[in-house]
Amino acid sequence: MPRTKETTLELDLAALEHNYNYIRTKIHPSTMFLAVVKAFAYGTDSVIIAKKLEKLRVDYMAVAYAHEGKVLREAGIKTPILVLHAQPSNYTMVIKYCLEPSLYSPRTLREFIKTAKTQKQKDYPVHLKFNTGLNRLGFWENDINYIADQLVDREELKIKSIFSHLAASEDKSEEEFSKNQIKSFEKIAEEFTSLLKISPFMHILNTSGIFNYPEAQFQMVRSGIGLYGYGNEARYDAKLLPVATLKTIISQIHNIEPNESVGYNRAFTAEVYKKTATLPLGHADGIGRQYGNGKASVLVNGKEAPIIGNVCMDMIMIDITGIECKEGDEVIVFGKGHSAEAFAAGAKTISYEILSAISQRVKRVITGA
Ligand SMILES: *Cc1c(COP(=O)(O)O)cnc(C)c1O
Secondary structure, rough: OOOOOOOOEEEHHHHHHHHHHHOOOOOOOOOOOEEOOHHHHHHHHHHHHHHHHHHOOOOEEEEEHHHHHHHHHHOOOOOEEEEOOOOOHHHHHHHHOOOOEEEEHHHHHHHHHHHHHHHOOOOOOOOOOEOOOOOOOOOOOOHHHHHHHHHHOOOOEEEEEOOOOOOOOOOOOHHHHHHHHHHHHHHHHHHHHHHHOOOOOEEOOOOOHHHHOHHOOOOOEEOOOOOOOOOOOOHOOOOOOEEEEEEEEEEEEEEEEEEEEEHHHHHHEOOOOOOEEEOOHHHHHOOHHHHHHOOOEEEEEEEEEEEEEEEEEEEEEEEEOOOOOOOOOOOHHHHHHHHOHHHHHHOOOOEEEEEEEHHOEEEEEEEEO
């Protein structure tokens, strides 16, 4: 890869393939694999990533909202797409683009039935989400009778799967809670099957669930963060490869005398002589203000350089005192060689947030195709 000449987010498709193959080794060959590509495929590029995943023959993809699924269909993606959190106002779009909604409450079930009826649908594939402890979205166990009543002699819908979501799959201290969620899910599935006389397929595991509770893989698993190279645990991070690497360059270097300040509101003041570099990357690109004032560091020619002062809209300043470098040199913000998890941890957040924050202004460049 030639050195970058501007801020770019490099997307390594060979790393994506490696991660997919690695996660697959954790599950049974016959278990279906749903790749989560919501939020621009965790801040990368949903179309580029979905095309690669389709080549890898994932069984399903998932997005959060209907518009995200529409973009994929318009780009020619044919794989079934589960929409995790479609709003009833978009159900017409869901049907128009052959997206499969998650229905998670009596209201969403009623509304989808209404739309499917108006659109004269038969056996339209939907997925029912049950709440087993996350208490975010989902039917409760005691909604099963209501669901059964709604579905009696109902031709419009076909329940393809029932699913749930773990609240703390990456947290070993919550193992008992997670196992109880899995048990409740099994109980719900049994009741559902015996009452409705149908056997939809089942899924509950996200990336950390796959690593920590493979016995609960049922017929499908749903992986997001792992595909992008992060496993919420050092031993899995070590097996995965970052797909996204955010690179930028040094625009200008300054020599700062003691008592001089750097940046807005003079948030950084040099106590001793400092050399600083200004980079073309700011909060409008996704580097929030929480990364400023020494909380996170970037890599300059292999050396860690902390972000100093306040993050600006289009710029950050870093301390390069003692680092050999010149204007125009490449800087790695996070990714290969400088984990997004570590970058995020400095600002007390997680890989998911920094990855999905990288704005559309940053040019995407594909490698490893
Ligand atoms: C985002 C999401 C996932 C993916 O989780 P990862 O931890 O990124 O693997 C899976 N299931 C649901 C319901 C989600 O919202």
